[in-house]
Amino acid sequence: MNRLSVTNLCKTYVDSDQRIEVLRNVDLEVMPSELVCITGQSGCGKSTLLHILGLLDSPDAGKVFLNGMEVTSLMPEAPSIRNLKIGFVFQFHYLVDDLTARENVALPMLIAGSSTGRAMQKAAELLTWFDMRHRANHYPNQLSGGEQQRIALARALINQPEVILADEPTGNLDPEHSLEVYDIIGRLNRDFGQTFVVVTHDPQLAGFADSVYALQNGVLMLE
Ligand SMILES: Nc1ncnc2c1ncn2[C@@H]1O[C@H](COP(=O)(O)OP(=O)(O)O)[C@@H](O)[C@H]1O
Ligand SMILES: [Mg+2]
Incomplete structure (x- = not known):
């Protein structure tokens, strides 16, 4: 069974007298442990598609399925599904400025109801895996872009x-730090089977993806 899929997604923005047809009958199937890349020119609708996949936005038509179950951004469980089942990484890190690195990592687990002790322990383990243990008590503005x-x-x-x-995720980074982020995404995918959908302009990441799609004129095509 696929991990995440969408069928027949349509999304049009209407701004005063202008209609922008961003997604036209978009279908996408993401299998467990797949690393999917989506490319396309600026403004073609990549973020819109990702937001719909992550239940941050609703399509005008079409359906989103997570593990075979239909999900929508309007269902009462949507915030909890987003917090527990979907991880987000944006171009800008959106870390909370007055929390330390470790507290930022622990936050989604605390929101899910875990004890502070368990969440902080898990955050410390992840920081070790990310080779960031020595930065645990630093605040976001004390970290480099790659570290953030x-x-x-x-x-x-x-x-x-x-x-x-x-x-x-690397849109705001120089090539060296971009490479660090790709390396981590690749390792998480290969070593732990973590499923990813990554929007990127960068051919380097697209180079080691399982599937690469291009979004153009509202149509998503397998490259
Ligand atoms: N809330 C909105 N209202 C009106 N137009 C929007 C809105 N969000 C995005 N758009 C427009 O939809 C198009 C696709 O945007 P976006 O999904 O952000 O593209 P990308 O991520 O590929 O750069 C752009 O033309 C953008 O201006
Ligand atoms: Mg975008």
């Missing part, structure tokens, strides 16, 4: 999500 994205990835992982959705 590693913390954002650790935070996305802490509840052991079914899938991680990453929206141009």
Whole structure:
């Protein structure tokens, strides 16, 4: 069974007199442990698609399935599904400025109702795996861009999500730090079977993906 799928997604934005047809009957199937890349020009609708996949936005038509069950952003369980089953990584890290790296990583587990002790312990283990243990008590503004994205990835992982959705996770990084982030995504995928959908312009990450799709004029095509 597929991990995440969408069928016939349609999304149109209407701005005063302008209609932007962003997604036209988009279908996508993501299998467990698959690393999927989505490419496409700026403004073509990649973030819109990722937001719908992550139940942050609703399509005008079409369905989203997680492990074969239909899910929508409007269902009362949506916030809990997002927190427990879907990890998000964005272009900007969106870490909480006045929490330490370790507290930022622990946050989704605390929101899910875990004790502080357990969440902080798990956060410490993840920081070790990410080679960031020595930065545990640093605040986001004391970290480099690459380190901030590693913390954002650790935070996305802490509840052991079914899938991680990453929206141009290296869009704001120089090539060296981008490489670090790709390396982590690749290891999480290979060593732990973590499922990913990654929006990226970067051919390097697309190079080791299982499937690469291009979004163009609202249509998603397998490359
Ligand atoms: N809330 C919105 N209202 C109106 N237009 C929007 C909205 N969000 C995105 N758009 C438009 O939809 C198109 C796709 O946006 P987006 O999904 O962010 O593209 P990408 O991530 O590929 O750069 C763009 O033309 C954008 O301006
Ligand atoms: Mg975008």
